[in-house]
Amino acid sequence: MRILVAVKRVPITGGRIVLTDDGQAIQTRHLGFTISPHEECGVEEAVRIVEAQGGEVVVLTLGPAEAEEQLRECMAIGADRGIHLVSDEEWDAQATAAALVEAIRAEAPFDLIVFGNESADAGNYQVGIRVAYALGLPIVTGLKGLVVSDGRARAEQETASGRDVYEVGLPAIVTVKEGLNLPRYPSVPAKLRANRKPVAAQAVGRPPSRLQKLRLVVPAGRGKQAEILGRGPEAAPAVVEIMRRLGVA
Amino acid sequence: MSVLVLIEPDDELALQAVTLARSLGGPVQGISIGPADAPVDVLHVAQVDGSYAPGAWAAAVVQLVERLAPSAVVAPGSDRGNEVLAHVAARLDLPLAANVTEMRGDEVTRQRWGGSLLEEARLGEGLKLLTAAPHAFEAAAGRAGATESFAPALAEADTAVRVVESVGASTGGISLAEAKVVVSGGRGVGSAEGFAVLEELAGLLGGAVGCSRVVTSAGWRPHADQVGQTGTKVSPELYVACGISGATQHIAGCKGAKKLLAINGDPEATIFAHADYAVIGDLHEILPAISAELRKARAA
Numbered sequence: 333m334r335i336l337v338a339v340k341r342v343p344i345t346g347g348r349i350v351l352t353d354d355g356q357a358i359q360t361r362h363l364g365f366t367i368s369p370h371e372e373c374g375v376e377e378a379v380r381i382v383e384a385q386g387g388e389v390v391v392l393t394l395g396p397a398e399a400e401e402q403l404r405e406c407m408a409i410g411a412d413r414g415i416h417l418v419s420d421e422e423w424d425a426q427a428t429a430a431a432l433v434e435a436i437r438a439e440a441p442f443d444l445i446v447f448g449n450e451s452a453d454a455g456n457y458q459v460g461i462r463v464a465y466a467l468g469l470p471i472v473t474g475l476k477g478l479v480v481s482d483g484r485a486r487a488e489q490e491t492a493s494g495r496d497v498y499e500v501g502l503p504a505i506v507t508v509k510e511g512l513n514l515p516r517y518p519s520v521p522a523k524l525r526a527n528r529k530p531v532a533a534q535a536v537g538r539p540p541s542r543l544q545k546l547r548l549v550v551p552a553g554r555g556k557q558a559e560i561l562g563r564g565p566e567a568a569p570a571v572v573e574i575m576r577r578l579g580v581a
Numbered sequence: 582m583s584v585l586v587l588i589e590p591d592d593e594l595a596l597q598a599v600t601l602a603r604s605l606g607g608p609v610q611g612i613s614i615g616p617a618d619a620p621v622d623v624l625h626v627a628q629v630d631g632s633y634a635p636g637a638w639a640a641a642v643v644q645l646v647e648r649l650a651p652s653a654v655v656a657p658g659s660d661r662g663n664e665v666l667a668h669v670a671a672r673l674d675l676p677l678a679a680n681v682t683e684m685r686g687d688e689v690t691r692q693r694w695g696g697s698l699l700e701e702a703r704l705g706e707g708l709k710l711l712t713a714a715p716h717a718f719e720a721a722a723g724r725a726g727a728t729e730s731f732a733p734a735l736a737e738a739d740t741a742v743r744v745v746e747s748v749g750a751s752t753g754g755i756s757l758a759e760a761k762v763v764v765s766g767g768r769g770v771g772s773a774e775g776f777a778v779l780e781e782l783a784g785l786l787g788g789a790v791g792c793s794r795v796v797t798s799a800g801w802r803p804h805a806d807q808v809g810q811t812g813t814k815v816s817p818e819l820y821v822a823c824g825i826s827g828a829t830q831h832i833a834g835c836k837g838a839k840k841l842l843a844i845n846g847d848p849e850a851t852i853f854a855h856a857d858y859a860v861i862g863d864l865h866e867i868l869p870a871i872s873a874e875l876r877k878a879r880a881a
């Protein structure tokens with residue numbers, strides 16, 4: 333099995349989002365970075381499949397030079413190598429998909445290509461689907477269950493009333509959601525090994541955006557001041573009184 | 582020019598999408614796969630056999646777009662709405678703005694980070710493709726107009742990916758998404774066993790237990806209990822956040838709550854900025870006291 337997973341570096345925003353002065357980006361000076369939990373589950377799933385069936389897991393990202401950090405984190409989970417399309421700019425979904433398609437074609441064939449259901453920051457809900465059309469591959473989205481065997485994938489989505497099941501032949505593309513599995517915490521030796529795994533980096537130029545970002549805006553807060561009901565267990569009667577007033581007690 | 586809306590039967594989010602479509606001006610035409618009821622001027626019912634197949638739905642939308650030449654296609658910001666419109670966007674090689682909260686001319690405001698951040702963006706010339714952010718619009722009301730039936734031509738590839746089986750959920754307790762009260766715990770709960778005091782209060786209130794991502798990552802609770810950007814979005818009458826700091830990605834899942842009560846040992850915790858009611862202190866002392874007080878009040 334050859335499996336490719338596409339991941340994107342995003343800031344860990346914490347309790348409050350602060351924008352840069354020009355309103356074009358999140359102020360990240362004091363922030364750490366990660367990938368979407370959806371994508372982390374994608375990497376874990378790919379590694380488990382290859383651990384069980386043999387093969388190779390490749391992680392692919394389009395992002396700034398620092399995104400190598402995220403590729404190394406994926407390799408600490410167990411991915412074998414990384415492909416890094418280096419660009420400091422933010423790309424729209426169409427341009428992102430086109431760049432990923434080119435990189436995937438150069439490394440093809442893959443049996444399975446894994447995306448997050450949506451990126452944590454942009455939330456475009458579409459890059460995986462665009463890549464599938466460009467490569468002429470079947471795609472199933474939003475998976476919380478995946479079984480790959482005998483050249484086929486059985487894929488499960490969660491619905492309000494249970495699960496919807498799909499079956500597709502490989503090669504195929506899937507997009508996954510957190511909850512698909514519980515990703516491992518990489519061990520220290522795994523992290524050290526990851527530092528020695530190969531990453532192929534290549535600078536790429538951004539084409540014009542067709543969904544053109546003008547500015548970011550932090551939504552107005554609730555503008556409310558919390559009513560302090562008390563400190564410690566002595567607050568219990570006041571809490572119950574509120575619950576009664578809300579009609580939930 | 583008209584606006585085309587993707588209608589899913591019995592879907593509140595589709596009625597919200599109709600409201601966004603109405604705000605764009607012009608007649609609103611609907612497309613549904615099979616029969617549906619929606620307050621649109623004309624509902625085009627596509628005859629597509631069998632279970633859900635995103636490619637078939639997208640093919641139907643694309644064929645109707647060719648016939649009606651609408652100015653925009655709007656879909657609900659549901660899993661299927663976002664999926665089908667992304668298929669349509671890929672087929673037509675057009676940009677797609679997901680989770681839009683407002684549209685003015687060719688400019689949209691859309692949600693990023695699960696709604697913690699907004700982006701103002703320009704969609705280029707020609708047909709606009711957008712999905713309506715959930716709960717950003719009132720549901721459209723009113724009577725359905727005319728209904729027309731059409732049979733889209735489908736290729737084999739359009740139905741290659743389709744639902745082959747639907748499995749019912751194991752019916753255990755009150756679902757998180759529907760619960761009137763959610764008692765939710767974070768890292769401050771300290772362990773899987775620590776959730777007993779949350780279970781007790783939720784049980785007394787007929788509510789559900791939720792949690793933060795730290796809790797699911799630690800394996801204290803299953804991911805199905807996680808509230809937030811990559812978990813469940815809840816909208817109870819009361820959300821009780823216990824030992825949760827208030828990260829934007831957690832708030833993204835509970836900002837639909839009517840009222841939020843935060844219990845946290847740190848008076849400076851961000852969660853208090855999102856709360857209606859605050860109790861400062863150790864949740865392991867406070868929750869049992871609330872449960873005891875509830876029992877006492879009921880016995881009286």
Ligand SMILES: Cc1cc2nc3c(=O)[nH]c(=O)nc-3n(C[C@H](O)[C@H](O)[C@H](O)COP(=O)(O)OP(=O)(O)OC[C@H]3O[C@@H](n4cnc5c(N)ncnc54)[C@H](O)[C@@H]3O)c2cc1C
Nearest residue numbers: 452767768769793794809810811812824825826830846864
């Ligand atoms: C892309 C992305 C998606 C994410 N999606 C989600 C998501 O869906 N859901 C989610 O929850 N998180 C999500 N996160 C993680 C999020 O950023 C935070 O890490 C997480 O919400 C923090 O969980 P917490 O509040 O339980 O823990 P902490 O931030 O560690 O807070 C613990 C709180 O407990 C308080 N406390 C400690 N002990 C006690 C006590 N005895 N009594 C009372 N209070 C106490 C502390 O004062 C503190 O405020 C996501 C992150 C990213 C980057």
Ligand SMILES: Nc1ncnc2c1ncn2[C@@H]1O[C@H](COP(=O)(O)O)[C@@H](O)[C@H]1O
Nearest residue numbers: 338339394447448450451456457458459
């Ligand atoms: N810059 C990027 N580099 C690599 N993969 C990406 C990038 N942007 C998006 N993706 C992948 O596409 C998925 C969906 O992204 P989106 O369409 O932006 O919501 C993400 O979860 C990633 O798997």
